[in-house]
Amino acid sequence: MSLVDESNDPVLLNNAGIHMILKGRYGHALRVLSKALSLVKQEMIQQEESSKDTIEDDDNESPLGVFLQYPPELGYTLLSSLGVEGYTFTSPMYIPAHQQEMQSFRDNVKLSFVILYNIALAHHLIAIQDVNCTGKLLKAKSLYELVCSIQINEELVISPLQSMAISNNLGQIHLSLGNEDKSRCCFEQLLSTIMSFNAYEEHDSIGNLDGFIGNVLLLFFKSAPTAPAA
Template sequence: MSSCAKTVESVLKLNTKGTKLLQSKKYSKAITAFSSCLTKVKDLLATHDHDDDDDLEDEFDDLFSTTSSPAEELSRYSFAFRFLPNTPDSNHMSSSSFTDDDTVATTEPQEQEEQEEATTPSNDHSFQSPILIVLDDVRGSRRRSRSSSSSSSSFDQKPMVKLSFAILYNLAISFHLSALAAQHTKKNDDRQHRRLQKALTLYQTAYNLIHQEHKKQECMVVGVMESMALLNNLGHVHWLLDQRQEAQACFEEMLGSVVWVTHCGDQKRVFQFDLFFHNALSHVLQPKQSAAAA
Protein backbone atom coordinates (compact mmCIF):
# COMPACT_ATOMS: atom_id res chain seq x y z
CA MET A 1 0.00 0.00 0.00
CA SER A 2 1.40 3.39 -1.01
CA SER A 3 1.90 6.23 1.43
CA CYS A 4 -0.96 8.08 -0.26
CA ALA A 5 -3.32 5.12 0.18
CA LYS A 6 -2.32 4.79 3.84
CA THR A 7 -2.92 8.48 4.44
CA VAL A 8 -6.33 8.39 2.76
CA GLU A 9 -7.33 5.37 4.84
CA SER A 10 -6.19 7.13 8.02
CA VAL A 11 -8.01 10.35 7.09
CA LEU A 12 -11.29 8.54 6.42
CA LYS A 13 -11.09 6.67 9.73
CA LEU A 14 -10.30 9.87 11.62
CA ASN A 15 -13.13 11.68 9.88
CA THR A 16 -15.58 8.92 10.83
CA LYS A 17 -14.36 9.13 14.42
CA GLY A 18 -14.85 12.90 14.34
CA THR A 19 -18.44 12.58 13.10
CA LYS A 20 -19.25 10.20 15.97
CA LEU A 21 -17.72 12.62 18.47
CA LEU A 22 -19.71 15.46 16.95
CA GLN A 23 -22.93 13.45 17.17
CA SER A 24 -22.15 12.83 20.85
CA LYS A 25 -21.65 16.58 21.45
CA LYS A 26 -17.94 16.12 22.24
CA TYR A 27 -16.94 19.19 20.29
CA SER A 28 -13.38 19.64 21.57
CA LYS A 29 -12.50 16.04 20.71
CA ALA A 30 -14.21 16.37 17.33
CA ILE A 31 -12.13 19.48 16.63
CA THR A 32 -8.97 17.53 17.46
CA ALA A 33 -9.96 14.67 15.13
CA PHE A 34 -10.86 16.89 12.18
CA SER A 35 -7.77 19.06 12.72
CA SER A 36 -5.65 15.91 12.46
CA CYS A 37 -7.46 15.03 9.21
CA LEU A 38 -6.71 18.45 7.78
CA THR A 39 -3.05 18.24 8.77
CA LYS A 40 -2.68 14.82 7.14
CA VAL A 41 -4.19 16.05 3.87
CA LYS A 42 -2.02 19.18 3.83
CA ASP A 43 1.10 17.11 4.58
CA LEU A 44 0.19 14.71 1.79
CA LEU A 45 -0.18 17.44 -0.80
CA ALA A 46 2.52 19.84 0.35
CA THR A 47 5.64 20.15 -1.77
CA HIS A 48 7.29 22.70 0.51
CA ASP A 49 7.10 23.83 4.10
CA HIS A 50 4.32 26.22 5.14
CA ASP A 51 4.35 28.67 7.98
CA ASP A 52 2.08 27.75 10.86
CA ASP A 53 -0.35 30.63 10.48
CA ASP A 54 -4.07 31.15 10.07
CA ASP A 55 -4.01 32.07 6.36
CA LEU A 56 -5.78 28.91 5.24
CA GLU A 57 -6.93 30.30 1.89
CA ASP A 58 -3.40 31.09 0.64
CA GLU A 59 -2.14 27.77 1.96
CA PHE A 60 -4.75 25.79 0.03
CA ASP A 61 -4.04 27.83 -3.11
CA ASP A 62 -0.42 26.69 -2.85
CA LEU A 63 -1.34 23.07 -2.19
CA PHE A 64 -3.58 22.75 -5.22
CA SER A 65 -0.92 24.13 -7.57
CA THR A 66 1.25 21.10 -6.82
CA THR A 67 2.29 18.50 -9.39
CA SER A 68 3.65 16.11 -6.80
CA SER A 69 3.25 12.34 -7.09
CA PRO A 70 0.89 12.04 -4.06
CA ALA A 71 -1.38 14.69 -5.55
CA GLU A 72 -1.43 12.83 -8.85
CA GLU A 73 -2.18 9.53 -7.11
CA LEU A 74 -4.99 11.13 -5.11
CA SER A 75 -6.56 12.30 -8.38
CA ARG A 76 -7.50 8.67 -9.11
CA TYR A 77 -9.66 8.47 -5.99
CA SER A 78 -13.41 9.06 -5.96
CA PHE A 79 -15.11 10.13 -2.73
CA ALA A 80 -18.81 10.10 -1.87
CA PHE A 81 -20.54 12.01 0.93
CA ARG A 82 -23.36 11.33 3.34
CA PHE A 83 -24.81 13.90 5.73
CA LEU A 84 -25.35 12.26 9.11
CA PRO A 85 -27.96 13.18 11.71
CA ASN A 86 -26.67 15.39 14.51
CA THR A 87 -27.44 12.68 17.10
CA PRO A 88 -26.21 9.07 16.95
CA ASP A 89 -29.58 7.54 17.86
CA SER A 90 -31.51 9.16 15.00
CA ASN A 91 -32.65 7.07 12.07
CA HIS A 92 -33.14 10.08 9.81
CA MET A 93 -30.33 9.87 7.28
CA SER A 94 -29.56 11.91 4.22
CA SER A 95 -31.49 10.85 1.16
CA SER A 96 -28.16 10.32 -0.62
CA SER A 97 -26.94 7.79 1.95
CA PHE A 98 -24.65 4.91 1.03
CA THR A 99 -25.14 1.20 1.44
CA ASP A 100 -22.48 0.60 4.09
CA ASP A 101 -24.01 1.60 7.42
CA ASP A 102 -21.52 -0.28 9.59
CA THR A 103 -19.21 2.72 9.77
CA VAL A 104 -21.74 4.70 11.79
CA ALA A 105 -23.67 1.94 13.54
CA THR A 106 -21.97 2.39 16.90
CA THR A 107 -20.83 5.32 19.00
CA GLU A 108 -18.09 5.56 21.55
CA PRO A 109 -19.01 5.24 25.26
CA GLN A 110 -20.17 8.48 26.79
CA GLU A 111 -17.30 10.19 28.58
CA GLN A 112 -17.22 13.07 31.02
CA GLU A 113 -16.98 16.33 29.08
CA GLU A 114 -16.96 19.95 30.12
CA GLN A 115 -20.43 21.30 30.82
CA GLU A 116 -20.87 23.19 27.57
CA GLU A 117 -20.33 20.02 25.54
CA ALA A 118 -23.19 18.24 27.26
CA THR A 119 -25.54 20.90 25.95
CA THR A 120 -27.40 20.45 22.68
CA PRO A 121 -27.21 23.66 20.64
CA SER A 122 -30.44 25.26 19.53
CA ASN A 123 -31.30 24.25 15.97
CA ASP A 124 -32.40 27.79 15.14
CA HIS A 125 -31.13 28.40 11.57
CA SER A 126 -27.99 26.22 11.82
CA PHE A 127 -27.59 22.99 9.83
CA GLN A 128 -25.93 20.62 12.29
CA SER A 129 -25.15 17.49 10.26
CA PRO A 130 -21.52 16.46 9.65
CA ILE A 131 -20.28 14.79 6.46
CA LEU A 132 -19.26 11.14 6.42
CA ILE A 133 -16.67 10.55 3.67
CA VAL A 134 -16.64 7.19 1.91
CA LEU A 135 -14.10 5.96 -0.62
CA ASP A 136 -16.27 5.29 -3.65
CA ASP A 137 -13.68 4.11 -6.17
CA VAL A 138 -9.98 4.12 -7.04
CA ARG A 139 -9.22 4.27 -10.74
CA GLY A 140 -6.32 2.24 -12.02
CA SER A 141 -2.97 3.84 -12.63
CA ARG A 142 -2.52 4.94 -16.21
CA ARG A 143 0.85 5.66 -17.78
CA ARG A 144 1.11 9.28 -18.78
CA SER A 145 2.92 10.60 -21.81
CA ARG A 146 6.07 12.69 -21.47
CA SER A 147 4.25 15.73 -22.77
CA SER A 148 1.52 15.44 -20.15
CA SER A 149 3.88 14.73 -17.26
CA SER A 150 5.09 18.32 -17.20
CA SER A 151 1.63 19.85 -17.23
CA SER A 152 0.15 21.07 -13.95
CA SER A 153 -3.35 20.40 -15.32
CA SER A 154 -2.62 16.81 -16.44
CA PHE A 155 -4.54 15.24 -13.58
CA ASP A 156 -7.90 15.81 -11.97
CA GLN A 157 -7.85 17.92 -8.81
CA LYS A 158 -11.53 17.38 -8.06
CA PRO A 159 -10.96 14.47 -5.59
CA MET A 160 -8.46 16.57 -3.63
CA VAL A 161 -10.88 19.48 -3.52
CA LYS A 162 -13.82 17.30 -2.44
CA LEU A 163 -11.83 15.63 0.33
CA SER A 164 -10.49 18.95 1.61
CA PHE A 165 -13.93 20.55 1.39
CA ALA A 166 -15.56 17.88 3.57
CA ILE A 167 -12.86 18.09 6.23
CA LEU A 168 -12.92 21.89 6.29
CA TYR A 169 -16.72 21.79 6.61
CA ASN A 170 -16.62 19.25 9.44
CA LEU A 171 -13.99 21.22 11.33
CA ALA A 172 -15.96 24.42 10.81
CA ILE A 173 -19.22 22.90 12.04
CA SER A 174 -17.41 21.61 15.14
CA PHE A 175 -16.34 25.15 16.07
CA HIS A 176 -19.78 26.45 15.05
CA LEU A 177 -21.74 24.04 17.26
CA SER A 178 -19.27 24.44 20.11
CA ALA A 179 -19.91 28.19 20.03
CA LEU A 180 -23.67 27.64 20.01
CA ALA A 181 -23.44 25.24 22.95
CA ALA A 182 -21.41 27.83 24.87
CA GLN A 183 -24.38 30.21 24.68
CA HIS A 184 -26.10 28.09 27.34
CA THR A 185 -23.22 28.28 29.83
CA LYS A 186 -21.51 30.97 31.86
CA LYS A 187 -18.42 30.93 29.65
CA ASN A 188 -17.23 34.36 28.58
CA ASP A 189 -18.32 35.86 25.29
CA ASP A 190 -14.73 36.20 24.03
CA ARG A 191 -14.33 32.44 23.82
CA GLN A 192 -17.57 32.06 21.89
CA HIS A 193 -16.55 34.90 19.55
CA ARG A 194 -13.19 33.22 18.83
CA ARG A 195 -14.93 29.96 17.97
CA LEU A 196 -17.33 31.71 15.62
CA GLN A 197 -14.44 33.51 13.94
CA LYS A 198 -12.61 30.21 13.49
CA ALA A 199 -15.75 28.61 12.04
CA LEU A 200 -16.13 31.58 9.69
CA THR A 201 -12.55 31.23 8.41
CA LEU A 202 -12.99 27.51 7.78
CA TYR A 203 -16.38 27.86 6.08
CA GLN A 204 -15.03 30.69 3.92
CA THR A 205 -11.98 28.64 2.94
CA ALA A 206 -14.22 25.73 1.94
CA TYR A 207 -16.43 28.10 -0.07
CA ASN A 208 -13.49 29.67 -1.92
CA LEU A 209 -11.97 26.25 -2.57
CA ILE A 210 -14.97 24.81 -4.40
CA HIS A 211 -15.71 28.01 -6.31
CA GLN A 212 -12.14 28.35 -7.57
CA GLU A 213 -12.27 24.76 -8.79
CA HIS A 214 -15.70 25.39 -10.33
CA LYS A 215 -14.26 28.24 -12.38
CA LYS A 216 -11.37 26.06 -13.59
CA GLN A 217 -13.44 22.98 -14.45
CA GLU A 218 -16.69 24.75 -15.38
CA CYS A 219 -18.64 22.15 -13.43
CA MET A 220 -19.83 21.79 -9.85
CA VAL A 221 -17.28 20.12 -7.57
CA VAL A 222 -19.83 19.30 -4.86
CA GLY A 223 -23.57 18.73 -5.02
CA VAL A 224 -26.39 21.15 -4.31
CA MET A 225 -26.88 19.60 -0.87
CA GLU A 226 -23.30 20.35 0.17
CA SER A 227 -23.49 23.84 -1.32
CA MET A 228 -26.71 24.67 0.54
CA ALA A 229 -25.37 23.34 3.84
CA LEU A 230 -22.22 25.44 3.50
CA LEU A 231 -24.05 28.63 2.50
CA ASN A 232 -26.61 28.20 5.27
CA ASN A 233 -23.99 27.85 7.99
CA LEU A 234 -21.70 30.51 6.56
CA GLY A 235 -24.65 32.89 6.54
CA HIS A 236 -25.63 31.87 10.07
CA VAL A 237 -22.15 32.60 11.45
CA HIS A 238 -22.05 35.97 9.67
CA TRP A 239 -25.43 36.74 11.22
CA LEU A 240 -24.26 35.76 14.73
CA LEU A 241 -21.25 38.05 14.30
CA ASP A 242 -23.57 40.94 13.30
CA GLN A 243 -22.24 40.89 9.75
CA ARG A 244 -25.71 41.21 8.31
CA GLN A 245 -24.77 42.25 4.78
CA GLU A 246 -22.50 39.23 4.35
CA ALA A 247 -25.15 36.97 5.87
CA GLN A 248 -27.74 38.36 3.46
CA ALA A 249 -25.48 37.57 0.49
CA CYS A 250 -25.08 33.95 1.63
CA PHE A 251 -28.81 33.40 2.07
CA GLU A 252 -29.57 35.07 -1.26
CA GLU A 253 -27.17 32.68 -2.99
CA MET A 254 -28.75 29.76 -1.12
CA LEU A 255 -32.19 30.94 -2.22
CA GLY A 256 -31.13 30.34 -5.81
CA SER A 257 -30.47 26.68 -4.98
CA VAL A 258 -33.76 26.44 -3.07
CA VAL A 259 -35.65 27.75 -6.08
CA TRP A 260 -33.81 25.35 -8.39
CA VAL A 261 -34.52 22.31 -6.20
CA THR A 262 -38.18 23.33 -5.95
CA HIS A 263 -38.40 23.81 -9.71
CA CYS A 264 -36.99 20.31 -10.26
CA GLY A 265 -39.35 18.82 -7.69
CA ASP A 266 -36.43 17.35 -5.74
CA GLN A 267 -37.32 18.67 -2.28
CA LYS A 268 -37.57 15.17 -0.79
CA ARG A 269 -34.07 14.33 -2.01
CA VAL A 270 -32.48 17.17 -0.03
CA PHE A 271 -31.82 16.38 3.63
CA GLN A 272 -33.68 18.91 5.86
CA PHE A 273 -34.86 20.92 2.86
CA ASP A 274 -37.47 22.64 5.03
CA LEU A 275 -34.68 24.21 7.11
CA PHE A 276 -33.01 25.70 4.04
CA PHE A 277 -36.36 26.84 2.64
CA HIS A 278 -37.33 28.54 5.92
CA ASN A 279 -33.95 30.24 6.32
CA ALA A 280 -33.91 31.51 2.75
CA LEU A 281 -37.37 33.01 3.14
CA SER A 282 -36.81 34.49 6.61
CA HIS A 283 -33.44 36.08 5.80
CA VAL A 284 -34.09 37.23 2.25
CA LEU A 285 -37.77 37.78 1.52
CA GLN A 286 -39.04 39.04 4.87
CA PRO A 287 -36.44 41.85 5.26
CA LYS A 288 -37.31 43.09 1.77
CA GLN A 289 -41.02 43.00 2.56
CA SER A 290 -40.40 44.96 5.78
CA ALA A 291 -38.39 47.58 3.91
CA ALA A 292 -41.11 47.94 1.28
CA ALA A 293 -43.77 48.39 3.96
CA ALA A 294 -41.73 51.12 5.62
Protein backbone atom coordinates in the same frame (compact mmCIF):
# COMPACT_ATOMS: atom_id res chain seq x y z
CA MET B 1 -5.00 7.44 23.94
CA SER B 2 -7.52 5.53 21.80
CA LEU B 3 -6.86 3.58 18.61
CA VAL B 4 -8.55 6.39 16.68
CA ASP B 5 -6.14 8.97 18.10
CA GLU B 6 -3.19 6.77 17.12
CA SER B 7 -4.42 6.24 13.55
CA ASN B 8 -2.68 7.82 10.58
CA ASP B 9 -5.61 7.22 8.22
CA PRO B 10 -7.20 10.63 7.49
CA VAL B 11 -10.45 9.07 6.23
CA LEU B 12 -10.84 7.02 9.39
CA LEU B 13 -10.01 10.09 11.48
CA ASN B 14 -12.55 12.21 9.61
CA ASN B 15 -15.32 9.67 10.06
CA ALA B 16 -14.44 9.19 13.72
CA GLY B 17 -14.41 12.96 14.18
CA ILE B 18 -17.90 13.39 12.79
CA HIS B 19 -19.32 10.80 15.17
CA MET B 20 -17.71 12.75 18.01
CA ILE B 21 -19.43 15.86 16.67
CA LEU B 22 -22.76 14.03 16.67
CA LYS B 23 -22.18 13.00 20.28
CA GLY B 24 -21.35 16.57 21.28
CA ARG B 25 -17.67 15.85 21.95
CA TYR B 26 -16.53 18.88 19.98
CA GLY B 27 -13.10 19.35 21.56
CA HIS B 28 -12.06 15.75 20.86
CA ALA B 29 -13.55 16.02 17.37
CA LEU B 30 -11.42 19.09 16.63
CA ARG B 31 -8.23 17.30 17.72
CA VAL B 32 -8.98 14.26 15.56
CA LEU B 33 -10.05 16.30 12.53
CA SER B 34 -7.03 18.60 12.82
CA LYS B 35 -4.75 15.56 12.75
CA ALA B 36 -6.60 14.25 9.68
CA LEU B 37 -6.15 17.57 7.89
CA SER B 38 -2.45 17.66 8.76
CA LEU B 39 -1.96 14.16 7.31
CA VAL B 40 -3.74 15.13 4.09
CA LYS B 41 -1.60 18.26 3.74
CA GLN B 42 1.57 16.22 4.20
CA GLU B 43 0.46 13.77 1.51
CA MET B 44 -0.40 16.59 -0.90
CA ILE B 45 3.02 18.21 -0.37
CA GLN B 46 4.73 14.89 -1.12
CA GLN B 47 2.62 14.42 -4.25
CA GLU B 48 3.45 17.90 -5.49
CA GLU B 49 7.16 17.39 -4.87
CA SER B 50 7.20 14.06 -6.68
CA SER B 51 5.26 15.52 -9.64
CA LYS B 52 3.79 12.07 -10.18
CA ASP B 53 0.20 13.04 -9.53
CA THR B 54 -1.46 16.27 -10.53
CA ILE B 55 -4.99 17.60 -10.40
CA GLU B 56 -5.32 17.27 -14.19
CA ASP B 57 -4.59 13.56 -14.40
CA ASP B 58 -7.71 12.42 -12.53
CA ASP B 59 -9.99 12.12 -15.55
CA ASN B 60 -12.23 9.41 -14.15
CA GLU B 61 -13.07 10.95 -10.79
CA SER B 62 -16.50 10.30 -9.33
CA PRO B 63 -18.87 13.25 -8.93
CA LEU B 64 -18.32 15.03 -5.63
CA GLY B 65 -22.02 14.76 -4.83
CA VAL B 66 -21.46 11.00 -4.59
CA PHE B 67 -18.08 11.28 -2.93
CA LEU B 68 -19.38 13.48 -0.11
CA GLN B 69 -22.32 12.14 1.83
CA TYR B 70 -24.01 12.43 5.20
CA PRO B 71 -24.45 9.51 7.61
CA PRO B 72 -27.60 7.86 6.16
CA GLU B 73 -28.76 6.44 9.47
CA LEU B 74 -28.80 9.91 11.02
CA GLY B 75 -30.58 11.94 8.38
CA TYR B 76 -30.19 15.69 8.11
CA THR B 77 -30.51 18.04 11.06
CA LEU B 78 -31.28 21.73 11.24
CA LEU B 79 -30.90 23.20 14.71
CA SER B 80 -32.57 26.25 16.19
CA SER B 81 -31.00 27.25 19.51
CA LEU B 82 -31.73 29.83 22.16
CA GLY B 83 -29.54 32.88 21.70
CA VAL B 84 -28.76 32.06 18.08
CA GLU B 85 -30.79 33.61 15.29
CA GLY B 86 -31.82 31.33 12.45
CA TYR B 87 -31.21 27.64 11.78
CA THR B 88 -27.89 25.81 11.58
CA PHE B 89 -27.34 22.70 9.45
CA THR B 90 -25.63 20.37 11.94
CA SER B 91 -24.90 17.23 9.88
CA PRO B 92 -21.17 16.67 9.18
CA MET B 93 -19.82 15.19 5.95
CA TYR B 94 -18.37 11.69 5.86
CA ILE B 95 -16.61 9.47 3.34
CA PRO B 96 -18.47 6.29 2.31
CA ALA B 97 -16.53 3.10 3.04
CA HIS B 98 -16.34 2.07 -0.62
CA GLN B 99 -14.55 5.32 -1.48
CA GLN B 100 -11.88 5.24 1.20
CA GLU B 101 -9.10 4.04 -1.11
CA MET B 102 -7.85 7.46 -2.19
CA GLN B 103 -4.44 8.11 -3.69
CA SER B 104 -4.57 10.97 -6.19
CA PHE B 105 -3.91 14.64 -5.53
CA ARG B 106 -7.48 15.39 -6.59
CA ASP B 107 -8.84 12.93 -4.04
CA ASN B 108 -6.85 14.69 -1.33
CA VAL B 109 -8.23 18.06 -2.42
CA LYS B 110 -11.71 16.63 -1.94
CA LEU B 111 -10.81 15.13 1.40
CA SER B 112 -9.36 18.41 2.66
CA PHE B 113 -12.63 20.08 1.62
CA VAL B 114 -14.62 17.57 3.71
CA ILE B 115 -12.39 17.82 6.77
CA LEU B 116 -12.32 21.62 6.72
CA TYR B 117 -16.11 21.72 6.55
CA ASN B 118 -16.34 19.39 9.55
CA ILE B 119 -13.83 21.48 11.52
CA ALA B 120 -15.85 24.61 10.71
CA LEU B 121 -19.01 22.86 11.86
CA ALA B 122 -17.42 21.79 15.16
CA HIS B 123 -16.41 25.40 15.90
CA HIS B 124 -19.90 26.54 14.89
CA LEU B 125 -21.59 24.08 17.24
CA ILE B 126 -19.34 25.10 20.12
CA ALA B 127 -20.40 28.70 19.49
CA ILE B 128 -24.06 27.65 19.57
CA GLN B 129 -23.52 25.75 22.80
CA ASP B 130 -21.91 28.84 24.36
CA VAL B 131 -23.70 31.89 22.96
CA ASN B 132 -20.94 34.18 24.25
CA CYS B 133 -18.22 32.35 22.30
CA THR B 134 -17.79 34.92 19.53
CA GLY B 135 -14.25 33.72 18.85
CA LYS B 136 -15.47 30.27 17.83
CA LEU B 137 -18.15 31.85 15.64
CA LEU B 138 -15.53 33.94 13.85
CA LYS B 139 -13.31 30.86 13.46
CA ALA B 140 -16.20 28.91 11.95
CA LYS B 141 -16.92 31.79 9.58
CA SER B 142 -13.35 31.94 8.30
CA LEU B 143 -13.26 28.16 7.81
CA TYR B 144 -16.58 28.08 5.92
CA GLU B 145 -15.20 30.87 3.71
CA LEU B 146 -12.05 28.80 3.12
CA VAL B 147 -14.24 25.83 2.16
CA CYS B 148 -16.06 28.06 -0.35
CA SER B 149 -12.73 29.27 -1.74
CA ILE B 150 -11.47 25.70 -2.24
CA GLN B 151 -14.71 24.70 -3.94
CA ILE B 152 -14.53 27.64 -6.35
CA ASN B 153 -10.78 27.64 -7.03
CA GLU B 154 -10.57 23.88 -7.50
CA GLU B 155 -13.85 23.78 -9.45
CA LEU B 156 -15.27 21.06 -7.22
CA VAL B 157 -18.80 20.09 -8.21
CA ILE B 158 -20.68 19.62 -4.96
CA SER B 159 -24.23 18.42 -4.42
CA PRO B 160 -27.08 20.93 -3.94
CA LEU B 161 -27.43 19.85 -0.31
CA GLN B 162 -23.78 20.57 0.38
CA SER B 163 -24.07 23.96 -1.31
CA MET B 164 -27.17 24.73 0.74
CA ALA B 165 -25.50 23.65 3.98
CA ILE B 166 -22.51 25.96 3.45
CA SER B 167 -24.60 28.95 2.32
CA ASN B 168 -27.05 28.41 5.17
CA ASN B 169 -24.47 28.12 7.95
CA LEU B 170 -22.33 30.99 6.71
CA GLY B 171 -25.42 33.17 6.38
CA GLN B 172 -26.58 32.21 9.87
CA ILE B 173 -23.19 33.19 11.32
CA HIS B 174 -23.22 36.56 9.56
CA LEU B 175 -26.75 37.07 10.88
CA SER B 176 -25.63 36.30 14.44
CA LEU B 177 -22.67 38.69 14.07
CA GLY B 178 -24.89 41.49 12.76
CA ASN B 179 -23.43 41.40 9.24
CA GLU B 180 -26.79 41.74 7.53
CA ASP B 181 -25.49 42.55 4.04
CA LYS B 182 -23.25 39.47 3.98
CA SER B 183 -26.00 37.37 5.50
CA ARG B 184 -28.32 38.53 2.73
CA CYS B 185 -25.84 37.39 0.05
CA CYS B 186 -25.60 33.93 1.61
CA PHE B 187 -29.35 33.51 1.98
CA GLU B 188 -29.93 34.73 -1.56
CA GLN B 189 -27.57 32.00 -2.75
CA LEU B 190 -29.46 29.54 -0.55
CA LEU B 191 -32.78 30.66 -2.05
CA SER B 192 -31.38 30.25 -5.56
CA THR B 193 -30.39 26.66 -4.81
CA ILE B 194 -33.77 25.90 -3.25
CA MET B 195 -35.55 27.27 -6.31
CA SER B 196 -33.31 25.22 -8.59
CA PHE B 197 -34.22 22.11 -6.64
CA ASN B 198 -37.91 22.85 -6.92
CA ALA B 199 -37.54 23.52 -10.64
CA TYR B 200 -36.20 20.02 -11.18
CA GLU B 201 -38.64 18.46 -8.71
CA GLU B 202 -35.78 16.99 -6.69
CA HIS B 203 -36.60 18.63 -3.36
CA ASP B 204 -37.71 15.35 -1.76
CA SER B 205 -34.20 13.94 -2.14
CA ILE B 206 -32.76 16.27 0.51
CA GLY B 207 -35.40 15.81 3.14
CA ASN B 208 -37.14 18.61 4.98
CA LEU B 209 -36.42 22.11 3.67
CA ASP B 210 -38.26 23.90 6.49
CA GLY B 211 -35.13 25.06 8.29
CA PHE B 212 -33.50 26.38 5.12
CA ILE B 213 -36.69 28.14 4.13
CA GLY B 214 -36.93 29.58 7.65
CA ASN B 215 -33.59 31.30 7.18
CA VAL B 216 -34.62 32.62 3.78
CA LEU B 217 -37.78 34.05 5.36
CA LEU B 218 -35.58 35.91 7.84
CA LEU B 219 -34.05 37.64 4.83
CA PHE B 220 -37.43 38.92 3.69
CA PHE B 221 -38.61 39.86 7.18
CA LYS B 222 -35.52 41.95 7.78
CA SER B 223 -35.85 43.70 4.41
CA ALA B 224 -39.58 44.42 4.77
CA PRO B 225 -40.38 48.10 5.49
CA THR B 226 -41.66 48.85 8.97
CA ALA B 227 -45.32 49.84 9.04
CA PRO B 228 -45.95 53.44 10.24
CA ALA B 229 -47.31 53.80 13.73
CA ALA B 230 -51.04 54.45 14.01
